[in-house]
Amino acid sequence: KNEVEQSPQNLTAQEGEFITINCSYSVGISALHWLQQHPGGGIVSLFMLSSGKKKHGRLIATINIQEKHSSLHITASHPRDSAVYICAVKPGAQKLVFGQGTRLTINP
C-alpha cells in the first residue's frame, strides 16, 4: 500500500463544474504539497499546507491532520485546468513522498 493515496485516479468533468480531488496518507507529516503537472511535464507547486485551508484564485486546499486527509477543490472549472494533480507529503525531515496523481480533464 502506498503511503500516499489519491482519488480519483482519473476525473472528467464539464466546464464550470466544482471539482474535488482527495489525498489520504498514512504517516505523520510536517507538510503536504499539491502540485500541478501539465501535458509536456512541467510541474507547478500550487500549495504547501501544514494545517487548515488555503485559497488561491479558484483553487482551495484543505487538510485535516487528525484524519490524515487533504482535498483540492477547483471552483468554476475551465479546460485550462486540465492537468495531473499530485499530492506529496513530507514525513518530518524525510524526503517528499508522492501520490500517483489524479488526471483531470475538463471538457468545454
Place this chain on the structure above:
Amino acid sequence: ETGVTQTPRHLVMGMTNKKSLKCEQHLGHNAMYWYKQSAKKPLELMFVYNFKEQTENNSVPSRFSPECPNSSHLFLHLHTLQPEDSALYLCASSQGREETQYFGPGTRLLVL
C-alpha cells in the same frame, strides 16, 4: 516560467552513449534536486544537493552521476543506460530543504 530551466527538453540515446542533462535555476536557491518520473509511477527523488554538497542519494544506480558545480547549476551525467531508464527527468530547486520546490519543465529521455 518557474525560474528553473532544463536542457535538452527531449533526448534519445543508445545504451552505449554518454550524455548529460543540465538544470539551471535563476532563483538564488540553495537546494537542488533530480527526480525521475516513469510512466504510471509516482515521482521518485534521485539526488539532493544543498549548498553544492550532495545530501541524498536514494539508491540510484551508478550509471547516473550527478554534478553540482555551484548552487545555480546541476547536471546529471548518463552512461550505459538501460531501456527501463526511459522517463521524464525533472529538476527542482528550493531556498532551503524545507521550502517549496520549484520544478523545471523536465527532460524526456528515451533509451533505445
